[in-house]
Amino acid sequence: MNTAITTPRSRAYFQLMRPANIVTAWADILAGLAASGSIALANQAVIEGSTPDNLISSIAWLLLSTTGLYGGGVIFNDVFDAEIDAIERPERPIPSGRVSRKEAVSIGSLFLCVGILAALQVSWLSAALACSIAAAALLYDAWGKHHPVFGPFNMGLCRGCNLLLGLSAISSAIAEYWLLALIPIVYIAAITTLSRGEVHGGKASTGIIALLLISTVIAGLLGLSLLNNYHLLAALPFVILLAVRVLLPFIKAVSKPSPENIRIAVRAGILSLIVLDATVASGFAGLPYGFIVLLLLPVSIALSKIFAVT
Template sequence: MWPRIMGFLRLMRPANLPTAGADILAGAAIAGAVSTQYAFTLNTALSDIVILFFASVALYAGGVILNDFFDADLDSIERPERAIPSGLVGKQEALIFGLFWLLLGVFLAFLVNQNAAIIAAGLAFFIVLYDALAKKNAFTGALTMGVCRGLNLLLGISILGTLSAWHLAVIPVLYIFAITLISQGEVHGGNKRHLMYAGIIYVSVILIVLYVVNAQESLNGTTIGTLALFALVILIPWYKAYRTADPRLIKKAVVAGVLSIILLDVIFAASFGHISYAFFVLLLLPISIGLGSLFKVT
């Protein structure tokens, strides 16, 4: 029984789930749901933030489960240790399990407001589109995955029922586009052109975030330090992967990129909310790293 439970948990990529919830916390700050003057003072019901947090986690879980469902035949050759090809979880069981989490995510968003429900439904659509079709092509796969992450941030921004600063969703679109380009070399080695493009996008994201923080008049030790840390954590592994195109280094670059989403969200939280709120978002990082020591990120 325990191995099967672990198999279902592995399908959900537990280490990645806090990064999805971090987007919601960042989005809530961007929307103005967090006071910029007082620590942990909210301009919305705490329950709405909690519900959207778990809606995002559910949607992410459903997405990665269905990813393994659609990849089951390929994984039997390239990743036989995964839950489905190893026999721990049946393929149809994974399908039902994944759809359950997607539907739960949309339902939870519906409890908050109509805009959140529409965005969650759109996110579920793009998740399935990526898993079933888009990822078969390098460009469409990376773009669709980026759109999914942008919609996830937008889900957080929708918490007050409006979509103020919706354009900031382009930042996770670009960032995840880059990570997805890198990840396409995890098994057989990297395409150096894709890795180069990813590096250019990484630098672009860093500069855009710097511009956004400055526009918010939030350039201070916290935001500058976090942005510098974010840049180092993603660029150093990327450069090592780019030099060699080695699958092992590519996997490390992907893991660093995924976990660093939380640092990006910390910057948003500090710029649009309060520093203590940003620290709370940062606490998700050690949780994610700890889960990463127990479960694979990719």
């Protein structure tokens, strides 16, 4: 492992950022790019012997943007949770004293600013979406997470807008495919609903709601076949993989809502965001592109073994 990551202070910074989760945010961008038609345009440019420089630049800026936005959002999550973490998770960077609260605020603010400025390099629409993501993340961190109904959908809104951020690579695509944002919104709402029992255990009724939401997402992914340029056969292997990875631990968490079972289900759900994005990406851009997005999964899983995802 890189020495820079193994030093106590550097490790504390990485723990704040939750790098495994940031990789899942990259997958949102790649899925949005597929839905926008950007990948198809890039493939056409390569076939014609030209280099899609503008697209490559947009992808780089949008990936940097989502890194800043997600990193900043989860850092502020620890800032607002410092008192609770001091009791429930004293090993976290702020309550353990490895990073001061003031320092975390500075780093989180820097990350959010980088996210917005990077999006601005693509378009004003991208920058507006980045501002919306930052605002939604801060609202969730400060208030939304404590609200039993609004909280889960507040968190989902962050991921839905993140998918739209990728879609904004071609601004006109937003008007046509903005409803795609509902898929990650409902998916994250399911995970957030279930995660409320991570520390003390949950209720079976809460788990059932989360399970129904996940089932709705899977049905929605299949329903995308109603779109003219979405190919269900290309997406179907990823739908099956998603169902296996998420439904099984969710069902176990419903049948026995212990903190451990809920943490396992939540972790599987967060990491499987990449599978969800690969499903969307393959449906719009083909099976090979879906597998490219899926390659982020082992990266995220490896990072999750080093740094906590929740």
